[in-house]
Amino acid sequence: MAYTKRLDGRKFDEIRPIEAKAGVIPNADGSAYFKAGNTVAYAAVYGPRELFPKHLQNPKKGIIRCYYNMMPFSGSGERIRPGGNRRAQEISMVMTNALNPVVDLSAFPNTVVDIFVELPQTDAGTRCAAICAACIALADAGIPMKDMVSAVAVGQVDGAIVADLIYDEEAYPAIVSDIPVAILHNSKEVTLLQMDGEISKEDLIKAVEMAQKVSEKIYQVQKQALKDKFAREEM
Amino acid sequence: MQLAKQGKRLDGRGLLDYRGPIELNTEISWTAEGSAQVRIGETVVLAGVKMSLEKPYNDTPDEGGITINAELLPLSSPEYEPGPPQIKAIELARVTDRGIRESKAIDVKKLCLRLGEKAWFITIDIITINDAGNLFDAASMAALAALKNAHFPVFDETTGVIDYHKKTTTKIPLQKEPISVTVYKINGSLLVDPSSEEEESYDARLSIATDEKGIISALQKGGVAPLTVEEIARMMEIAVVKAKFLRNILNTELEKKRK
Numbered sequence: 030m031a032y033t034k035r036l037d038g039r040k041f042d043e044i045r046p047i048e049a050k051a052g053v054i055p056n057a058d059g060s061a062y063f064k065a066g067n068t069v070a071y072a073a074v075y076g077p078r079e080l081f082p083k084h085l086q087n088p089k090k091g092i093i094r095c096y097y098n099m100m101p102f103s104g105s106g107e108r109i110r111p112g113g114n115r116r117a118q119e120i121s122m123v124m125t126n127a128l129n130p131v132v133d134l135s136a137f138p139n140t141v142v143d144i145f146v147e148l149p150q151t152d153a154g155t156r157c158a159a160i161c162a163a164c165i166a167l168a169d170a171g172i173p174m175k176d177m178v179s180a181v182a183v184g185q186v187d188g189a190i191v192a193d194l195i196y197d198e199e200a201y202p203a204i205v206s207d208i209p210v211a212i213l214h215n216s217k218e219v220t221l222l223q224m225d226g227e228i229s230k231e232d233l234i235k236a237v238e239m240a241q242k243v244s245e246k247i248y249q250v251q252k253q254a255l256k257d258k259f260a261r262e263e264m
Numbered sequence: 265m266q267l268a269k270q271g272k273r274l275d276g277r278g279l280l281d282y283r284g285p286i287e288l289n290t291e292i293s294w295t296a297e298g299s300a301q302v303r304i305g306e307t308v309v310l311a312g313v314k315m316s317l318e319k320p321y322n323d324t325p326d327e328g329g330i331t332i333n334a335e336l337l338p339l340s341s342p343e344y345e346p347g348p349p350q351i352k353a354i355e356l357a358r359v360t361d362r363g364i365r366e367s368k369a370i371d372v373k374k375l376c377l378r379l380g381e382k383a384w385f386i387t388i389d390i391i392t393i394n395d396a397g398n399l400f401d402a403a404s405m406a407a408l409a410a411l412k413n414a415h416f417p418v419f420d421e422t423t424g425v426i427d428y429h430k431k432t433t434t435k436i437p438l439q440k441e442p443i444s445v446t447v448y449k450i451n452g453s454l455l456v457d458p459s460s461e462e463e464e465s466y467d468a469r470l471s472i473a474t475d476e477k478g479i480i481s482a483l484q485k486g487g488v489a490p491l492t493v494e495e496i497a498r499m500m501e502i503a504v505v506k507a508k509f510l511r512n513i514l515n516t517e518l519e520k521k522r523k
Contacts, residue, residue: 053393054308054339054340054393054394055306055394055396056306056340056341056342056394056395056396057339057394067294069293071339071393072339073338073339073340075338075342078342096338096346098337100293100310100312100335100389100391101312101314101333101335101387101389101391102293102295102296102297102299102312102313102314102389103293103295103296103312104295105295105428105429106428107314107316107426107428108314108316108387108389111333111335111389112348113346143338145337145338145339146339147337147339147391147393149292149293149299149310149312149391150292150293150294150295150296151295152294
């Protein structure tokens with residue numbers, strides 16, 4: 030194993046410093062700010078509101094829709110042209126799938142809950158930060174939820190299984206795998222799982238187990254953000 | 265409507281009072297060459313500067329350039345929907361652009377590296393986080409602050425590669441620093457810093473960019489109602505005074521950051 034010391038000095042299972050705040054966008058029904066290292070996500074939730082076009086409506090329950098977007102100046106290289114791209118569309122879809130199992134919109138037929146996530150600066154782990162922010166915003170909006178979702182990327186860098194990769198680790202000149210995982214707090218089930226790179230099946234399970242373990246820390250920060258918000262409101 | 269005539273507003277402000285707090289934060293995005301966040305009351309706007317090397321235009325081979333783009337995010341208001349920019353976003357970008365690019369605030373000749381071949385092109389993206397009214401003034405302030413704290417990325421002349429992870433100490437060559445103030449006419453009264461409700465019921469508005477010397481560098485009239493010359497003169501006076509007020513906040517914050 031050649032990767033004995035992480036590029037930024039963290040322990041293998043140590044996530045980056047995280048900060049979270051709920052209720053940061055007054056216009057939204059619920060909102061959040063989530064920062065993991067140098068990756069920042071804002072999330073805003075609007076709804077439940079009437080869904081158009083009407084043929085998308087579900088008479089049994091409301092639906093959720095995610096919109097993931099990197100701001101034009103948020104990439105580590107050249108400016109990103111606004112207007113969406115395939116990557117953002119795909120991430121929006123997997124985010125929706127990651128959050129769907131915890132929301133219960135059976136009381137709101139024919140409606141939609143829109144979740145907008147915008148990133149002003151990024152250093153890997155953007156879809157995980159987006160999911161963490163979105164989940165806080167959903168709870169802040171008072172959407173009925175069965176559980177909380179926390180997400181983190183794990184992976185293997187030159188033999189070492191690590192949590193919460195930074196961009197320079199993803200680009201490390203050796204065999205690297207990058208595995209974004211979303212974990213439900215109560216059941217510890219997985220609602221997002223993707224991978225780039227290569228890894229053995231034994232190591233993959235170890236990596237997912239590491240994600241389950243460290244997601245607990247993220248959950249605590251998400252919960253605290255909501256507690257702080259409600260404490261502010263009571264004052 | 266009636267309140268405006270009495271010199272009062274729904275939120276108790278005087279006609280020429282801005283909402284508080286007015287806050288400026290810089291370096292809110294490490295990936296941008298320069299960035300700023302401006303808060304006026306509950307309105308929050310971000311601006312980010314990115315730079316790239318391009319071939320200059322044929323008719324100006326010795327000049328770089330600047331583009332300003334605005335995104336009214338659906339995250340920032342229930343009024344905005346995903347999709348291509350609507351006229352409101354286009355006007356916000358154009359008015360901010362008129363204040364900075366058209367006023368020749370940037371010495372674009374200094375952006376040229378090799379005549380007719382290579383010059384720096386600057387893009388400022390204005391992004392709304394919460395639209396509670398008066399995006400024009402917030403955008404203008406954020407754009408200027410982002411420009412003022414921007415640093416060129418490291419460019420390797422021999423390989424032709426820009427290293428966006430490393431910044432030089434070189435700043436963008438500014439010749440003047442225009443700040444735009446939009447004065448609204450509502451039911452015969454003139455006011456600044458409208459809330460969302462006031463923006464819905466205005467008769468006319470005039471965006472006026474002025475530089476440090478109080479010289480006017482760009483104008484844009486909006487709204488369906490006409491303006492008298494007397495009103496225009498009064499709007500100019502208001503804009504000069506209020507630009508000075510906003511400029512003080514901006515420079516104080518940037519100075520604090522430097523220390």
